[in-house]
Amino acid sequence: MTDSYFTEQTFAFLSALAANNTREWFEAHKQEYEDCVRSPALRFISDMSDEMPAISRHFLAQPKKVGGSLMRVQRDTRFSKIKTPYKTNIGIQFRHEVGKDVHAPGYYLHIEPGGCFLGIGLWHPEPDALFKIREAIAQNGERWLAARDAAAFRQRFTLEGDSLANAPRGFAKDHPLLDDLKRKDFIGMCSLSEAEVTSGQLRPQVVERFRTAAPYMGFLCKALELPF
Template identity: 80%
Template sequence: MSDRYFTKQTFAFLSALAENNTREWFEEHKQEYEDFVRTPALDFIGDMSDEMPAISRHFLAQPKKVGGSLMRVQRDTRFSRDKTPYKTNIGIQFRHEVGKDVHAPGYYLHIAPDECFLAIGLWRPEADELFRIRRAIVEHPDAWVAARDDKGFREHFTPEGDSLANAPRGFARDHPLVEDLKRKDFIGMAALSEAAVTSKKLRPLVVERFRQAAPYMGFLCKALGLRF
């Protein structure tokens, strides 16, 4: 296992890419991307594959250049006004073994010059999954509150994401947990500093934070009928 993965050069490359987001520039600096972004990211993912069983045996760390835990650097510009071709961050997701895309339950590491953070949970789940989570909250309110407010979890993670303006259809507007039922995302985020990302303590810190999210992730997985 490595002690250190990302460096100041990683952040320098991402900053330069943000200022020169063209295919021509990227091709000229592709070796820097390999050296300072993709290779250390894949090394980190590979080492995390040994750590994931301590978090959950059902979430995968796959160190593959394409189709694994490292998100592709190319942006999907088909439906976006922003036509810049490349992402200017590193995105790493350890998703559930049954998951097929970024909307699956997962653990996430985000590295960018302007913000670094860890995230857990479900981002933009499908309507059926969202309904099942909301139903689990209504049917098991005490278990939900215990998971949501777990001391170890809330010490570092903050609930984030979008919510509906009103109670979702089929759920009481005056339900005591209506603010949770309004959620369209069930994610928690924990900030990271650039110093933490470039330190030797990154991997053990990530493992510790992910383990602290076990009550929240466990509730979501149970609500969806997934193993945790």
């Protein structure tokens, strides 16, 4: 049994922030944010830096307050219809070492009252990356099916995301893997309970579940000519 990172107070703070999403309220509760959200999240990320090599040596856990694995609490409202200043969830991402300039698969932990989950893969890949993945599926169907349908992976993760209504340009309308070729997202989702998030087993559970996604993540990385 390891120590827990997040507590009931973490979820209470996030719920209170959702109900009082103003800069004035946040400033008055900044120490609570530090104690219940940012500090435990950075501790989790720091400990995950020792675990990531067992998942892949090419994905990074960076425990930095800004620019690392912990996503900003401030919401970018410039192009959003939602104008509240703060996110009401904890987002932790483990990016590929190629960095921000290349659209690469990633691992993700989302903590929010009523909606905690793990995510893997690529959400809304850019057109070039999307074409490469589709081409890899079309040319390596057996390997794709082995990755997509690996028993341990599918026991934990559900494939989700948007799809085209019709076959993508350049691919046969009668291709046997048409449903996969029509995907616009290549993400797997694994729900978590609040009890799991606040337990002392969160880290080993995250590691175990991320490891089951190795065939799927390996396929995506190879399609994009990235090391896995």
